[in-house]
Amino acid sequence: MSVTPENLGDLSRRTLLQRAAAAGLLAAPAMGLLSACAGSEPEKSDTGGAAKSKDNPFGVKDGSAVKVVIFNGGLGDQWAKEDKVVFSAKHPNITVNMSSTQKIKTEEQPKMATQPSDLVMNSGADSMDRATLINEGAIEPLDDLLTAPAWDGEGTVADSLLPGTVSDGTQNGKFYVVNIAFTVWGNWYNAAKFKQEGWQPPTTWDEFFALAPKIKAKGMAPYVHDAVHGYYPRWALMASIWKSAGKQVVVDIDNLKDGAWKADGVLKALEPWEKLVKDKLLLPGKLDHTQSQQAFLDGKAAFIQVGTWLKNEMAATIPPGFEMTLSDYWSNTGDKAAKDVFAASGEGFVVPSKAPNKEAAKEFLRAILSKAGSAKFAELTKSLASTKGSGDNVQDSALSSANSLMKNGGSELISFKFPDFYADLDKESQNLSEELMAGRLTAQQFVDKMQAAADKVAKDSSIKKQTRTA
Amino acid sequence: MRHGVARFVTGFLALPVALYLFYVVWPFAQAAGYSLTDWGGYSDSQRFVGLDNYVRLLSDELIRKAFWHNVFFLVTVPLFTIALALFLAFLLNVGGREDRAGVRGVFGSALYKVVFFFPQVLSLVVIAVMWQQIYRTDSQGLINGLLIKIGLVDADNPIAFTADPEPFLGIPAVLWWLLLIAVWSGAGFYMVLFSAAMQSIPKDIYEAAILDGAGRFDTFFRVTLPLLRDTISVAWVYLGFIALDMYALVFVMTPSQGGPNHASEIFASVIQFNAFQKGQFGYACAIAVALAIFTILLAAVQLRITRRDRIEF
Numbered sequence: 001m002s003v004t005p006e007n008l009g010d011l012s013r014r015t016l017l018q019r020a021a022a023a024g025l026l027a028a029p030a031m032g033l034l035s036a037c038a039g040s041e042p043e044k045s046d047t048g049g050a051a052k053s054k055d056n057p058f059g060v061k062d063g064s065a066v067k068v069v070i071f072n073g074g075l076g077d078q079w080a081k082e083d084k085v086v087f088s089a090k091h092p093n094i095t096v097n098m099s100s101t102q103k104i105k106t107e108e109q110p111k112m113a114t115q116p117s118d119l120v121m122n123s124g125a126d127s128m129d130r131a132t133l134i135n136e137g138a139i140e141p142l143d144d145l146l147t148a149p150a151w152d153g154e155g156t157v158a159d160s161l162l163p164g165t166v167s168d169g170t171q172n173g174k175f176y177v178v179n180i181a182f183t184v185w186g187n188w189y190n191a192a193k194f195k196q197e198g199w200q201p202p203t204t205w206d207e208f209f210a211l212a213p214k215i216k217a218k219g220m221a222p223y224v225h226d227a228v229h230g231y232y233p234r235w236a237l238m239a240s241i242w243k244s245a246g247k248q249v250v251v252d253i254d255n256l257k258d259g260a261w262k263a264d265g266v267l268k269a270l271e272p273w274e275k276l277v278k279d280k281l282l283l284p285g286k287l288d289h290t291q292s293q294q295a296f297l298d299g300k301a302a303f304i305q306v307g308t309w310l311k312n313e314m315a316a317t318i319p320p321g322f323e324m325t326l327s328d329y330w331s332n333t334g335d336k337a338a339k340d341v342f343a344a345s346g347e348g349f350v351v352p353s354k355a356p357n358k359e360a361a362k363e364f365l366r367a368i369l370s371k372a373g374s375a376k377f378a379e380l381t382k383s384l385a386s387t388k389g390s391g392d393n394v395q396d397s398a399l400s401s402a403n404s405l406m407k408n409g410g411s412e413l414i415s416f417k418f419p420d421f422y423a424d425l426d427k428e429s430q431n432l433s434e435e436l437m438a439g440r441l442t443a444q445q446f447v448d449k450m451q452a453a454a455d456k457v458a459k460d461s462s463i464k465k466q467t468r469t470a
Numbered sequence: 471m472r473h474g475v476a477r478f479v480t481g482f483l484a485l486p487v488a489l490y491l492f493y494v495v496w497p498f499a500q501a502a503g504y505s506l507t508d509w510g511g512y513s514d515s516q517r518f519v520g521l522d523n524y525v526r527l528l529s530d531e532l533i534r535k536a537f538w539h540n541v542f543f544l545v546t547v548p549l550f551t552i553a554l555a556l557f558l559a560f561l562l563n564v565g566g567r568e569d570r571a572g573v574r575g576v577f578g579s580a581l582y583k584v585v586f587f588f589p590q591v592l593s594l595v596v597i598a599v600m601w602q603q604i605y606r607t608d609s610q611g612l613i614n615g616l617l618i619k620i621g622l623v624d625a626d627n628p629i630a631f632t633a634d635p636e637p638f639l640g641i642p643a644v645l646w647w648l649l650l651i652a653v654w655s656g657a658g659f660y661m662v663l664f665s666a667a668m669q670s671i672p673k674d675i676y677e678a679a680i681l682d683g684a685g686r687f688d689t690f691f692r693v694t695l696p697l698l699r700d701t702i703s704v705a706w707v708y709l710g711f712i713a714l715d716m717y718a719l720v721f722v723m724t725p726s727q728g729g730p731n732h733a734s735e736i737f738a739s740v741i742q743f744n745a746f747q748k749g750q751f752g753y754a755c756a757i758a759v760a761l762a763i764f765t766i767l768l769a770a771v772q773l774r775i776t777r778r779d780r781i782e783f
Contacts (some may be wrong), residue, residue, distance in 0.1 A: 301735065
């Protein structure tokens with residue numbers, strides 16, 4: 001799953017015109033873009049082939065250059081410049097050409113079939129569809145990176161990663177996407193305000209519904225979320241479904257199993273959300289991500305559901321004394337996996353199959369995943385890296401509450417794959433999540449419509465099917 | 471000598487024509503070619519599938535929805551824009567008092583001309599971003615804030631604007647809100663176009679009509695409108711193209727680009743979804759080619775319908 005702090009709402013005029021052009025709507029002159037994609041042979045590269053060693057497991061050739069493209073979104077790009085320092089300390093004779101952008105797909109997709117960059121951080125709202133990249137053979141499997149020794153010398157790269165990172169990056173049995181950040185999702189609140197009012201942060205829906213009138217009495221809305229981008233409420237709904245119905249049901253949903261959405265516990269998970277909307281506990285208005293997050297910071301709403309990039313994204317406007325604290329999504333009594341936490345590795349790097357210097361790209365990934373690199377990442381972004389122990393030395397209420405949530409969580413991490421597997425289901429689930437949270441669908445209707453959408457994809461022979469095993 | 475002229479002209483035209491062929495016509499042909507394949511957009515392998523993509527788009531529910539939304543804009547955008555532009559142009563040129571100096575516009579018409587034309591100076595994206603603030607869905611929005619202050623709108627139930635799929639006159643509300651922006655931003659340009667055309671109508675025709683006792687209503691419908699026929703028909707075709715596009719507004723202003731729940735889906739947003747999210751470039755090209763054919767046919771029909779003998783003056 002990709003973590004996407006940057007949204008489609010944030011547009012520069014230039015990129016919009018580019019996209020407008022790309023979609024072929026300025027009648028058709030724009031289809032000229034398509035011609036940029038016509039095939040040609042990549043130049044023969046002369047990059048690999050140097051002696052392999054423990055410090056150079058892929059045999060990167062001295063004097064070669066590697067082109068790295070960083071997604072400059074909610075996490076910024078300063079951390080990547082620090083990784084460049086780490087990399088250059090070991091390989092002073094390899095030139096690193098680093099650039100950063102918010103428009104990964106707009107800029108990188110046209111180059112994929114001909115002369116791509118060596119290492120691309122495929123993240124943000126404008127990222128390339130992962131299933132398509134893999135199905136078209138456009139990106140390289142990176143299993144040899146996992147078995148390579150870790151940058152700092154202890155064990156392999158795979159050993160140094162947080163659980164879930166490898167499986168998140170695996171598709172069709174091969175490891176393609178190196179997620180470098182670890183994001184935790186849940187309900188955020190201002191601990192200082194709660195202390196001041198004597199409110200106890202709820203852990204179950206019942207506790208929340210009991211607390212809600214008290215919050216309302218103070219002139220605050222109990223809850224707010226991004227109501228413009230459907231994948232925001234979808235995180236919350238899917239986390240609730242996992243907690244209520246258990247992992248197997250979500251795996252069945254991802255695998256388009258017959259009647260998966262009708263399984264025990266799915267409807268029960270969604271009913272509190274329906275009640276939340278019906279009881280008017282949401283902040284009025286259909287706010288987008290930054291508007292809703294600002295409303296939360298302004299004290300207009302007590303809880304907001306979003307991931308751990310929140311702190312970094314809103315850093316400029318956090319009022320003094322605001323204790324941004326993360327708590328787990330609420331559960332119902334009788335839930336099958338109430339303790340499981342919704343966390344995932346994100347911010348995925350890919351190496352294009354036609355990249356001229358794949359060896360150096362993999363070597364650079366090793367540097368990003370190093371202890372020094374990942375500690376810098378956590379320090380600069382206030383988000384956990386997917387390398388173990390990255391946040392241990394950072395003092396911050398947001399990061400430490402996320403850290404302790406991870407430590408006290410259940411045995412499994414909540415995850416769902418169907419939006420990555422199937423673009424149609426991605427779109428449909430976003431739309432229906434918005435409809436449920438707008439009160440235009442009941443929980444029962446949501447379940448029925450999701451089942452119908454899943455059945456439609458299952459029957460469509462033009463869509464390549466994926467299987468989730470773990 | 472004649473021979474030399476031909477060579478001269480050819481010399482000048484060869485380069486532009488070559489550029490046009492390479493950068494405009496050739497990509498057209500390529501897109502049409504891709505529309506017959508299952509190309510995904512990320513590799514250089516593709517399989518020829520014949521007309522499969524075209525057969526598929528006929529039964530695609532989303533395209534049917536997008537088609538009707540485009541038809542809505544196709545009818546309303548030219549209608550409202552031209553009506554408003556004509557009305558404004560008439561007031562600015564011949565709507566004022568008539569006196570010894572002859573027919574003139576309303577008081578202050580020079581200022582109004584600049585004010586109404588202003589949206590045309592802004593890029594469509596700037597307009598969309600600006601209207602996002604006007605349409606903001608809580609009390610901080612320009613319209614909502616104002617209406618909440620004077621008590622016309624309940625603060626707990628503000629207007630949702632482009633996040634509102636509820637039908638108004640059978641059409642999702644979001645489309646009406648987008649239409650308002652399109653008309654607002656387009657009317658100024660056509661006002662200037664019509665103004666220019668009106669100024670080329672000899673003043674004595676108006677004076678003769680006034681002497682015969684024609685009021686403002688009659689001068690407009692019996693003199694101005696018939697003499698502007700050519701200009702209006704051209705405007706109609708241009709606005710038809712704009713109505714078939716509408717992409718920038720939908721892309722910036724609606725939830726999930728075409729939402730809520732497909733309520734503002736248009737051809738361009740369906741093409742964008744299929745090409746760039748679903749990775750089905752071949753199919754997306756087929757939709758684009760179908761749209762291009764539809765557009766050309768439409769322009770031909772419009773020009774045909776409005777064709778008439780020209781009045782020379």
